[in-house]
Amino acid sequence: MQRHEPVTRNFSALCPAPRLRGQACKAQSVRCSCQHTGSQSQAPFRQATLTLFAACSLCLAGAARSEEAVATGISLDSSAPPPTVYFGNGCFWGRQKDFVDVEAQLGRKGGNISAVVGYAGGSTAGNKGLTCYYYGPRDSVYESLGHAEVTQVELSADAASSKAQEQMTAFADTYFKQFKKTPLGMMRSDPQDMGPGYRNVVGLPGGVQSPLFKILQDRNINKMELVAGNGNDARDKGREGDKINRVYVVDSEQLQFHRAELYHQYHNAMGKPFPREYTQSMKQVAQNAGRIGTTGCPEFGPF
DSSP, X not given: OOOOOOEEEEOGGGOOSTTTBTTTBOOXXXXXXXXXXXXXXXXXXXXXXXXXXXXXXXXXXXXXXXXXXXXXXXXXOTTSOOXXXXXXXXXXXXXXXXXXXXXXXXXXXXXXOOOEEEEESBSOOOGGGOOBOTTSOGGGBTGGXXXXXXXXXXXXXXXXXXHHHHXXXXXXXXXXXXXXXXXXXXXXXXXXXXXXXXXXXXXETTGGGSTTHHHHHHTOTTOOEEEEXXXXXXXXXXXXXXXXXXXXXXXXXXXXXXXXXXXXXXXXXXXXOOOHIIIIIIHHHHHHTTSSOOOSSOOOOOO
């Protein structure tokens, strides 16, 4: 059987977008080793063509998101997810809208808006790994497991980078503006929601040892008490309680975030409806991007 030397084929035309060539679509050429003669010798070439075409089609479909991600500091490397932080101070419904708005101000849009509501600050998950609202199985209810309602947002790939610190500054400013001054100290805007499930908590990678903690201290214009927290658990769910003027700062890598049910995402605030663009259109975009979805917990409620 005759053997041919490997030949190089250039497929750069399959990636017509200039920004994609050599970047998102790095494969501009394929070396095809022809092991056979006749028409069969073109099989590896055809297969390579189809493979590269499919890959570049995916690149083109995600081109807009790729360019925006570069500008806003969001990591595209699925093997290295961007660091996240979470903020809790009462009911998470209206809080999510505040963080979505600040992300838009940072230049994020569409599927790159990362604000998602959920449960965090507890050290345990429920049966089968579920962490649910009060309509879930009894052993999966978030507050009983030591969690609080929070909103999670993404930072740039490196938490110590200037881009991540700029984002953290904006998020911290938004968080502290959500409190109101009272004779007793700074109180969240929905004091009717009481208990450790609504406590003030901020989760940072590394907790108070995080380089981001200094930003939280600097932006604490209300001079609230920032206390290193270790989280609650099912046996002692009130260890870190709902204290006025106090914020527990915990390690988000140790006390991980659990995404809330789909019906809680992009929800109206308590007694304050938001535009349908937010509650429906933006919610659908987030769902299409895979940021929100069902969790295994019951998807219903009088909301």
